Amino acid sequence: MTKAEAQQELERLAQILDEANTAYHTADAPVMSDAEFDALKRRNAAIEAAFPDLKRADSPSDQVGAAPSEGFGKITHAIPMLSLGNAFADEDVTDFDDRIRKYLGFGRDDDLTYTAEPKIDGLSLSLRYEKGVLKYAATRGDGTTGENVTENARTIGDIPQEIADAPEILEVRGEVYMSHADFEALNDRIARENEAREQAGKRTLSKFANPRNAAAGSLRQLDPAITRDRPLRFFAYAWGALSAPLADTQWDAIQRLASFGFVVNDLTRACEGPEALIAHYRSIESQRATLGYDIDGVVYKVNRLDLQARLGFRATTPRWAVAHKFPAELAWTRLEGIDIQVGRTGALSPVARLTPVTVGGVVVSNATLHNEDYIEGRDSKGASIRGGKDIRVGDWVQVYRAGDVIPKVADVDLSKRPGDAVPYAFPTVCPECGSDAVREEGDAVRRCTGGMICPAQAIEKLKHFVSRKAFDIEGLGAKQVEQFYGDGWIRQPADIFDLEDRYGSGLQQLKNREGWGETSANNLFRAIADKREIALARLIFGLGIRHVGEVGARDLALHFQTWEAMATSVDEARPAALAHRAADMAEDAERQKAAEEGRRARIAETRAAAMAECDVSDAAMAAWQDLIGVDGIGATLGLSLSDAFANEDERAAFDRLVEKLTIIPPEAPAAESPVAGKTVVFTGTLEKMTRAEAKARAESLGAKVSGSVSGKTDLLVAGPGAGSKAKKAAELGVETIDEDAWLALIEGL
Template sequence: MSDTTATADLTEDEARVELARLAKDLLRANQLYHAEDAPEISDADYDALKRRNAEIEARFPDLKRTDSPTEQVGARVSEGFSKVNHAIRMMSLGNAFDDEDVADFDRSIRKYLGLPNDAPLAYTAEPKIDGLSLSLRYEHGELIQAATRGDGETGENVTTNARTVSDIPHRVEGAPEVLEVRGEVYMSHHDFEALNTRQAETGGKTFSNPRNAAAGSLRQLDSEITRSRPLKFFAYAWGELSEPLAETQMGAIDRLKAFGFQVNALTRLCDTTDQMLDHYGQIEAQRATLGYDIDGVVYKVNDLGLQSRLGFRSTTPRWAIAHKFPAELAWTRLEAIDIQVGRTGALSPVARLHPVTVGGVVVSNATLHNEDYIAGRDAKGGTIRDGKDIRVGDWVQVYRAGDVIPKISDVDLSKRPDDAQPYAFPTNCPECTSDAIREEGDAVRRCTGGLICPAQAVEKLKHFVSRKAFDIDGLGAKQIEMFYDDPILPINTPADIFTLQDRDAGNLARLKNRDGWGETSASNLFAAIDDKRTIPFARLLFALGIRHVGEVGARDLALFYRNWDLMAASIDTAHPAARAQRAADEAEDAERIVASDEGRRARVKEVRDATISGGNVPEDAANAWADLIGIDGIGATLGLSLSDAFANQAEREAFDDLRTHLTIVPPDAPASDSPVAGKTVVFTGTLEKMTRAEAKARAEALGAKVSGSVSQKTDLLVAGPGAGSKAKKAADLGIETLDEDGWLQLIGDL
């Protein structure tokens, strides 16, 4: 079962399911390519899979898996090479697919740095080489080590082979004491064709494309084979340095060139996004005549000081992005529309197509996003495809822009069958027949069956055992499907996992005699389950699969409450106020404010005051609700979802039953030497020396909890110019208040 919704309208459950499938497909592709040099899919198909994964993770960063391809970067190191731990992780890049994505990238940089739109901000733009990433370490000018990217943290030691590449200097004059140069090993089109000709003539292995040829050549256990292969190297980045190369990206590239490294002559400095896009167009126009493979253009903030401020997400730098070249198109017939049900009940339409080749890959499925998309409307009710709806039997245009299952972009009405009927989206779940409703403001229709819906139950269990959740060795998605339908040893709830051995009579009698199981595998499974009876609080919260509770939300909740029983009691107390919040939202949908932090926080106070003064809910309920949705990063949407889950009888029974089998570990205690460790801090007003995002990140790094609202639990208010009601309330409650300079002095940053 798989959910395949486009990222623009993707729901959380659909994203989670597709990321699971992508992780599996890319793990296999990476293993075959990096470890076995025997790829089953083309380079274009691999990049499409990787782009889809990155696109979903950019849209839903909370759902990023521990086995995410963006976390892995490549694959585990082959046993044929010794391992090298990178001093600085080799990161991957986020992707842009159109001009608006590039504009969004620029806007996000400016927002994070607090720069106005008209402030100068330069970028470099360079071709994205389609080869094998390599890191070269020089000490005192001598090449002492070369390592592949591997999984980003650990690579393969290919030093002997790298020394055979003519573009890689053995010695660098005038370099810092420690210099790690990073770049791409590649093969030119001419050399690739000549190599394949020689391989065919001698009965050797031929390669599917230059990238595979370059990777396979560098990773030879016999360095003489590598020496015989025509490999080249472009330098474009660096890792560990004993001293900076320059103050700018362009200056550092020029320095690498002066050291004797080959750098790409098409790298340009751009002062505006228009210049970036213009250079992108120029490079794309030259793509066919460059003589080597590229698949896009990389933009990087030029100022290295700003790069340092921007820092990194978990696996990608904020200060760089890869602008990919356009997808390929094809026309085919839509033969059917199927509905798939995800973990949170989302009904996702999938197009079944007459097989067609798109970008060198045969595809037979495409996402149809949601019922609005089928009808020719976007998420805001505007027209798409000139208002043309999609019907079974239509001739449709399919494109691949990083998708495993491609998208439909157009319909040819001239070929529409006379008997084609508008598609009627189901109002009942195809899995359990429960009502499928669409809430106000939601683009997705959802099954109301909850745990009685087998599709939801199975997907929740798959999520529960996934890598970033309980990660039970030997109990993955395949095994969950097997146990869910098992008449003797069923797993229908998370708690059933932890009673499996007891229900097997403690002697492996039932499990070890099943197909594919023996005494050793059964014993190993029981041991793996026992090993996960102790679980970090945040990981448990994420594993429960509550809608909108991703990794970040689970972490924020765990840091705030620190105790399961305390959190559960607080959510129970807040439930009447949550009901009042939902009623107010439904009655006054036009006034709902969920996008703006300040607006959300104002809404918290409004609801709290209204419920107390109106006598609709007890004061303790209003206070508990305000505390919950006042947690920075939580808000009303997640709070309502959490409240609904704990109030749902079947889910609550499942939570409580599971709780009896676990030891829940609270988050690590804050650093004791920090003056704000363990304290709850609220920021208000305008911060002039750092952005709100930087302030929050710094506070959390020091062990503080950042809240969005002032309450009796607040320890410290940091107030910039324009502070209003929060400053007054803090004064009324006797809460310590500092200005920005006072805050920086307190934490030692001034």
């Protein structure tokens, strides 16, 4: 990784982790799993270690929690509430012990005891007592300032209001949580209340996703009466400001907290050395599913408090403690069926229908099975996975989640396979429209050939069309798309822009539908009208063409500038695209033949012969080279574009849509530049910037960046190691400069 790449990645990670912190600590609505968050923080720390001078002022390494919500008063912690460093493997625990011993100057034979306790997955809370009376309660917040939730905390039965024989100042810290049984009862109660609300025509309440969200959301209610009505609990495990020490050791201090009336975790143990810590970790892990509350690891702390004081703190974590995190949670359940879902590109995706099971605090009833090979126990290259065990309806299967939105099936217990279970037969026709479902050579998935006549593909394409990164039509989401499609109101994107006119001004019919009123209907029509003017890149992305993602759409827009130019080029390149596909097939056949005969194949000659047989005109070949020469495009995306534009139904839908739009070309560069409008190619090794940085800079100055040299190339920037591109540029008379000359050319712009 270059320095420029490292700087860009640190900027990206800072933004992602800040948003995740805010979602988790402030909004009580996590956007990623703990495992995914930890992995991103480890990547950030590794880059900072490699490039220490690039560490940002707002580095995630220095952040704890997130800013407190504006809905509560703020309390500054007398002693910051810090986070913990993480361990993920047994070796990390040994390293933790080694670091402690090295810092203290202890040898292997010196006595060093630790405590080990479950890491509760809840909301951190600090309770300040003065002369034995609860003065205030505060959330962690950003570690320095938290939210004042005193009145809410007073409603929790596990939190004493008064303490006898306590130090004059005592800050007790711990975790607010909700047990599994109480969580299920709360959601059942919400479900019953929703039945009454539906009958009364009132808006229903949302159920909680998991116990952690339920606990955090309940504690952070502005109305303490709501918190009182929620079954919250509290484990005490630490302290902040003290007017007098609680004890000489962590273990004895925890027992002192218990004597004050706090609930402490009965799985806490004192351990001698890393081997004992790991053994207790294994013991707690084995009990995890039956504890009745969520934990995500085990916390180790140096037992002697005088040694804790010597070890002190880093910027955001204590040196004397570490959290040994559990791996992705696994669970076993019954596979009740396999459903096939059809996506917008026609891909048939198998989904496991499961007997509901809790995995990582979330109730899981569906999981991905990837594709037909995965079900049969093979990978994409035909090699055995899961020991070659296939997956059958009725099987007892292992499910896991590791930062994935969709859970996955990992393994099968053959000892529990029913005697009448049969191998799963993957469908060869689309379950939605009955069209053939084919699997092309080299493709891992089977696809419906129905195109727009397939309702599943049509609906998914429409959902993609209105999504945030495409047309982003406010008020028209996935639910509304399904509703309008089912009623026959929309079948393709252009229909969206006819809604108001086609249905007697649209308002009268829409406002009387369930879930709609006059205001919401008017807002929708206004939002649709606003998107009649759309950026070219958004239009291209919104069409949902296979392989054309957000970046590819932007690259195409920058290269062609107008819809007409792109459509014309794709049409002209069609014969060459077909020839390219024929050459691919001939090459694959030759490779297979070579493998079977055990000889060296003349693959390049076979490919050239296949292209020659197609008799493609120079104009078509030039258009094809121009299309796939766009930096970041390539033959795969080019073929996908060609297929989409050649499909009569899809092309008609494109043309009808474009007639209703005003398409905005890519923004011109802010200032005149010597490369504006020119096609630039970078080749060889760039030593003072990354290829990505060079491309972005050129495009910001109005240049088009291509991945190949052709007659349309204006400038080749060649670094050390430039090969065939430099040779071709010389043959075509294309101006060639080195990296220093390029930097001089754009200097000051």
